[in-house]
Amino acid sequence: MMFRGALVRLAAQYFVLLVLILGFFDLIVYVTVSQALQAKADKDLATAVTQAMSNVTVTGETISVNPQPLLTPSLADVFVRVLDFKGQEVSQPRAELKKLFNNPSLSTPIGAANAGQPGQTQVASGSELYMVDTRPIVSKSHKVIGVLQVAQPISWVGDALSRLVRQLVLASAIGIVLGALASLLMATRSIRPIGRAFQRQREFVADASHELRTPLTLIRTNVEAWLRRSNGTSRAYAKGIVEEVEQLNRIVGDLTTLALADARQLPLDPKPMELNELVKGLIVQATPMAEARGVQLRPDLNGGVRVDADLGRVRQLLLILIDNALTHTPPGGEVSVGVIRHNGRAHVRVTDTGEGIPSGDLPHIFERFYRADKARTRESGGTGLGLAIAKWIVDAHKGEIGVKSAEGKGTEVDVSLPALD
Numbered sequence: 001m002m003f004r005g006a007l008v009r010l011a012a013q014y015f016v017l018l019v020l021i022l023g024f025f026d027l028i029v030y031v032t033v034s035q036a037l038q039a040k041a042d043k044d045l046a047t048a049v050t051q052a053m054s055n056v057t058v059t060g061e062t063i064s065v066n067p068q069p070l071l072t073p074s075l076a077d078v079f080v081r082v083l084d085f086k087g088q089e090v091s092q093p094r095a096e097l098k099k100l101f102n103n104p105s106l107s108t109p110i111g112a113a114n115a116g117q118p119g120q121t122q123v124a125s126g127s128e129l130y131m132v133d134t135r136p137i138v139s140k141s142h143k144v145i146g147v148l149q150v151a152q153p154i155s156w157v158g159d160a161l162s163r164l165v166r167q168l169v170l171a172s173a174i175g176i177v178l179g180a181l182a183s184l185l186m187a188t189r190s191i192r193p194i195g196r197a198f199q200r201q202r203e204f205v206a207d208a209s210h211e212l213r214t215p216l217t218l219i220r221t222n223v224e225a226w227l228r229r230s231n232g233t234s235r236a237y238a239k240g241i242v243e244e245v246e247q248l249n250r251i252v253g254d255l256t257t258l259a260l261a262d263a264r265q266l267p268l269d270p271k272p273m274e275l276n277e278l279v280k281g282l283i284v285q286a287t288p289m290a291e292a293r294g295v296q297l298r299p300d301l302n303g304g305v306r307v308d309a310d311l312g313r314v315r316q317l318l319l320i321l322i323d324n325a326l327t328h329t330p331p332g333g334e335v336s337v338g339v340i341r342h343n344g345r346a347h348v349r350v351t352d353t354g355e356g357i358p359s360g361d362l363p364h365i366f367e368r369f370y371r372a373d374k375a376r377t378r379e380s381g382g383t384g385l386g387l388a389i390a391k392w393i394v395d396a397h398k399g400e401i402g403v404k405s406a407e408g409k410g411t412e413v414d415v416s417l418p419a420l421d
């Protein structure tokens with residue numbers, strides 16, 4: 001599938017957005033519910049305190065409690081006790097409450113209440129959690145004569161919240177899984193038309209370059225016939241045209257290769273092959289060109305390395321590299337083609353002692369039509385597409401290509417492919 005990278009990025013963005021929205025939603029639900037429950041607990045306790053207080057009668061400095069209404073249904077699980085200023089129970093709390101109210105953490109609030117300040121404390125008793133409200137009982141003459149304590153169970157708030165959290169987590173997990181699928185679906189859908197348009201565009205370029213080849217061949221045949229029969233000025237014209245047509249032919253050829261590769265119409269035909277053998281053959285093939293340029297071309301072979309590759313494409317790849325090395329190496333220089341095996345990978349290194357590549361150009365040399373020295377390479381028949389094709393071949397073989405170059409000293413291109421053992 002085309003645009004896999006873009007697709008994954010888009011899906012990831014949708015997904016992150018979804019997770020953020022879900023997280024935000026969960027947070028709001030949690031905060032709202034927890035505040036509402038807390039408010040309800042506070043309000044209940046306040047009501048219970050008011051009711052309990054209404055059953056406490058202060059006569060002079062004596063406190064009496066009306067025990068009956070304390071057990072109204074609305075206060076069924078609320079526990080109340082009243083202490084006089086000596087700390088004696090005025091009410092008769094049920095036995096099980098003693099333990100709750102005797103919790104040492106309540107001694108401070110009682111002290112505070114005795115000093116006239118109300119307070120609330122959380123107390124655990126068994127598995128239940130209580131909120132205990134402690135407040136002073138004041139006589140008409142504003143003297144603290146006792147303490148009222150009201151305890152109300154509040155575990156239900158925590159229980160309800162943890163239930164809520166469990167449900168939110170579960171719902172969010174389901175939401176995230178569904179969301180991931182939906183993100184992928186949405187991303188696929190939004191990218192599909194672009195992918196189709198792109199594919200059509202690529203096929204168009206491939207078809208167009210292919211269509212150019214037939215008339216070019218025809219022109220070339222005709223001009224060559226003209227060249228053979230002409231002389232003088234006419235011959236010079238014909239020669240010029242032949243050269244240009246040849247250049248055009250090379251460009252169209254390289255362009256067709258790239259366009260077909262882009263359109264996925266150049267399937268590879270990988271077979272096990274020996275790199276040493278291939279390099280030996282290529283050296284023989286390139287020697288005339290090296291001699292013509294006065295450059296020494298030599299192999300640097302150690303043992304043998306086998307790879308599973310498309311013979312025609314790897315040959316094309318190495319020819320591009322050898323051609324570049326020879327083209328950019330002045331007479332007297334040297335080009336070597338080495339094959340080694342290193343860490344389970346086969347390396348082919350094409351090294352030259354030529355002019356090198358300026359470091360500013362280095363990051364761009366694999367781009368289409370990029371030429372560091374435009375005039376010079378065009379003259380030598382370069383199209384600026386060689387390394388772009390080389391890169392495609394390397395990528396298609398799950399290989400890597402790297403270039404090291406020092407201006408004025410030389411260049412080393414290293415191609416690595418997965419080796420067979």
Ligand SMILES: Nc1ncnc2c1ncn2[C@@H]1O[C@H](COP(=O)(O)OP(=O)(O)O)[C@@H](O)[C@H]1O
Nearest residue numbers: 324325328356371372373377382383384386387
């Ligand atoms: N071995 C080399 N030495 C110096 N420059 C090189 C070498 N190989 C490639 N280059 C630079 O990289 C550019 C791109 O190479 P390439 O894609 O093969 O295009 P072309 O050879 O058609 O110009 C060349 O124009 C040249 O400037």
Ligand SMILES: [Mg+2]
Nearest residue numbers: 324382386387
């Ligand atoms: Mg080239």
